[in-house]
Amino acid sequence: MRHTAGTLLVGLAVVAAGIAVAMLRVNPYLYFAGYVILQYVVIATAWNILGGYGGYVNFGTPAFFALGAYTAVVLIQWIRAPLPVLLLAGGLVSALLGLGIGYLTLRLRGVFFSIATLALSIVLQTMIMNWDYVGGSRGLSVLRPSGPPFGNYVVFLFTVMVALAVGAVTVARFIERSWIGRGLSALRDNEEAAECMGVPTLRLKLFATTVSGFLLGVAGAPFPYYVTFVEPNSAFAIDYAVNALAMPMIGGTTSWIGPVIGAVLLGSAQQLATVTISSEMNLFIVGVVLVAFVVLAPEGILGLVRRLRGR
Amino acid sequence: MAGALLEVDGLTKRFGGFMALNRVTIHVNPGERFGLIGPNGSGKTTLINCVSGSLPADGGRIVFEGHDITSMPAHRRTRLGIVRSFQIPKPFRSMTVLENLGIPLENAAHGRAAEGAGAMEILGTIGLASKAHLRPAGLTQIEMRKLELARAMAARPKLLISDEAMAGLSSAEVDDILTILFRLSAQGITIIMIEHIMRAVMRFSERIVVLDAGERIAEGTPDEIGRNPAVEKAYLGE
């Protein structure tokens, strides 16, 4: 109980700090960079619930993210729905897709599951590309609503993302410390043994894919207002798939803090590289860092820290 | 047969065109020490996979304590009290020995015991208490087998299915495991032992069923089985 209360307090503190930062009106660039990094915190955390805890590697992250974004686009086009509705709807539609891939796990394990999610992403992207209402392959400009509740719109979006990140991390932390998280670890280690030890594996997998899908969709929902222009290639960018996987790996997949560290480190490194050195070098560095990490620090930064402490 | 703990009735299982189990019927009574033997590929493991729920049956019926469990998912059978160990140990590698026991305690034992005490108690009786905080990678072969049994016990079984828990162990180690199984039996747990080590099965079982090529070919006390010519033929060929 003390833990939960503590988490809640920390969470509220972070949100408050986020709002304070928003109020301070520090350099606007930081909001943009911060938004992207926080978005990756949500994505990495969401991915890790299924991939890190449950051991099911989802290559289809872009599909979930884009589904959230495009659900928002549809609602904006249709009724100019307010942001909370977009978040909820984006999350729910993605959660539904998550539930769908959850049933795939009935038959598909390991790399087969990963490939199925990849295929899913391609099929979904083709559908979006051929749907004119959301701009098809030409993309669509989205006008931001005038008059955000406070600050300018980007500051507002940043604050929303702070709250989403805190929410996602809280959910992940809750799952990790409950019987659900322990059950997921058991099925990651050995699904058959877990089932035979009384773990309701199917229900846990469905839960994990749905929650993971929901969070990925929520991360995508504000995207149209952030970029103001949505087109399939950037909404379904392979970057999301790679980062969703790489960030938890770099941070450490066994704990909620791992994806957060990974997202903050890799996300800021990428932001920095974009505005300092060439992007080619940026990608190159991501490649080298990835290889170096998995070879030299297989348990991520968390593992490194643990090793340094001699545990 | 009224009063049986487990009734397997006309169980059939096919893999493609291959008939792995052909209308097999066995009954296991409460508290019994039951042996299941047969040559390689005779269908023993398939049978217990069907009983524990790892594989769906193609025909026949499985009844446990009067409930038809034929199409029940494995984890619910475990919760009812059918618990198995694996021939090749399948520990949860990312967890310590103690945490390994936590999974069944939390998921199958209906929270009947507080996690720490219950798990430590089991580890104590089985002789793994000193390894409680190690990961499975740090265990020896015999310790792995013991962990497998300990984890099964943590699920508070009414029926324990021990799948070749002694294969590859030394004679002293076999005795060690046998002692543990006898003690469990004394606590009132029904045990099905699948084993290749004849000495162990013969000593342990009150009743034995022999499978060959997916069919039940014999049933009886260890003595009767030992003298059965059909069994000898199945094992030695012609």
Next chain:
Amino acid sequence: MNRPRALIGIVVATLVLIAAVGLIPVARAADPIRIGLGMALTGGLSANGKPALLAMQIWKDEINKKGGLLGRPVELIYYDDQTNPATVPGIYTKLLDVDKVDLVVSGYGTNLIAPLMPIAIERKLTVIGVFGLANNEKYKYPNYFQISPTGPDPATSTATGFFELAAKQTPKPQTVAIVGADAEYPQTALVGAREIIKHHGFKTVYDKTYPPSTVDYTPIVRAIKATNPDILFVASYPPDSVGMLRAAHEVGLQPKIMGGGMVGLQFTTIMNSMGSKLNGIVNYDYWVPEKTMMFPGIAEFFKEYQPRATKEGVDTLGYYLPPYAYAAMQILGDAVTTTKGLDQQKIADHIRSHEFSTIVGKVKFGKNGEWAKGRTLMVQYQKVQDGNIEQFRQPGKKPVLYPEELKSGNIIYPYSAALK
């Protein structure tokens, strides 16, 4: 429980670091005029983005040699947008708020200009767009200008000239097939084409799109051939331009006129390796070395551009995008010099109301910030030989057929005649 605390330490330290680096503006010379932009230096559009950037750098170097603007040196600050629209808001915010640039120009391409529009509007910036198609149609922002000569109605700009040429031929072609990639530019061009086709009263016999990652174009071309069109209008990006063209040769598809909006056939590497297969194609273009296109200053520009491009490994001839990227900077520079300041509104008013002499000719902006009068060329590849890059530097290989006032050669019609 102090493991998380240590880690939170790391996280905070990193955040502070990026805040620090993010807030330190890039090093600068003594009080220069800073012009900021994002440009596609990696990703799908980088093959054009890099030459465009080079052209802008050449302008900067030349203007600095002449003493800069308003007596101050000019500095270009650019970041790679990775051909990813999602990076654009961040890049321009950094340019404006951290690097404190005085002026901005857009990156290359419609998709990368689109996310810049709301920022420009919110901050009342003057923006010159580089090859954006109809970016301002939704916003109608008065301080946006666009440098490619697509004219007041960008969607139909490619199709207009192509179908006008087709309609003038005898015997007049009747049926038309249109095909294009599932991507931004081709889709817009197809929308325009459908409109123009209706206007001319042609009969459409085939109208389909294909995904950009298609490997084999033969089935598409064969399906088109089965409909036996007189006119084939293709709106494609570089890899599919090559794929369609090769498949057309293999299948023996010979409509009476073919081409239209094939991006990529203007690029040096592709022209060089496709060689004689280009013959007969009637395609849009923006600049070719024909006598009618020799505006003042353009020869000097290429004299500077081509050696540098060869050295940097970007488009060697540079006829497609670079002169226009350079012209965009010329216009911006002109406006700054004439208005004697960096006031965004004054600069925009000046650009809106004046005509400019640039290396791509006289430029006057009109509706939605597009060229007041469109000047999308239709050229035909004629007598092109294989494996000779030098031939493209001479006039005659790509004579201008349209518009009338810039015409420098005659169409070879039908297509099959040009293959001989």
Next chain:
Amino acid sequence: MFSWDLLANAVVAGLLLGGFYAAVSLGISLIFGLLDIANIAQPAFLILGSYAAYVMNEAYGLDPILTGILFTPVFYLLGALVYRVYYGSFERRGEESLRGLVFFFGVLFIIEVSLSLKYGVDYRLVQTGYTGKSIEFGGVGIAFRYLVPCVVGVAMTIALYLFLGRTFYGRAIMAVSQDQGALRLMGADPVQIKTIAFGIGIAAASLSGALLISIAPVIPSTDRDYIGRMFAITVLGGMGSIGGTLVAAVILGVVESLMSTFFGPSWSLAVSFGILLAALAVRPAGLFGR
């Protein structure tokens, strides 16, 4: 718009494309299908092969296929090296799956970016003597640009099939994927066998990359278009079944071609992957799975 003539042409074009897809997928069929190594960097090696063919063609006018063959030893060594690193870092520690995947993602980026740093981002293509030429049999046209890769692809398939079935090392590779015990009985070292298999898989990318650039223009990031296709074909064909790979490749090729001809090319890729999804849901082991 339907006609038998179109149908015949579409099927033939699909068969030819399928042969090329088989060439592209063979390497991954070996590495992923038989060795269970999810080498997601395989398409990057493919593009590396394309660039090798391009460079040799520009500099010496070499035919891309000749270059592809000439470079197989280089690629083989490269593959062996990558496998050794992979083995030392992951497989030996028994933690290959997830981390291995990330490792190969890293390799993919490194290759891709190295190429674009060295050769830029322009589309590169190669003209061969047979590009643009075609022959006709009773109304069915066959373009050499696809015929040659198809023939090479089928030849590669047959060669690999024979190698795996008829030679000592081939049988050892088959054994390594099924039964490590049997392998030890053969007196072979599993790591050495896997190194050889991995090397061959990468060497195949040299040749298939050369085929790729003789068909279509290539930029360093073209590899991303092939990740899905390669793995789809391998899985659809049944893991490690060389014949299955060819059949799956042909199915994908014919489906794409028929879709393009009759229904609208826009959906061809989605339909291919839809088939994969359906196949996985119904028969997870693929068409010819073990």
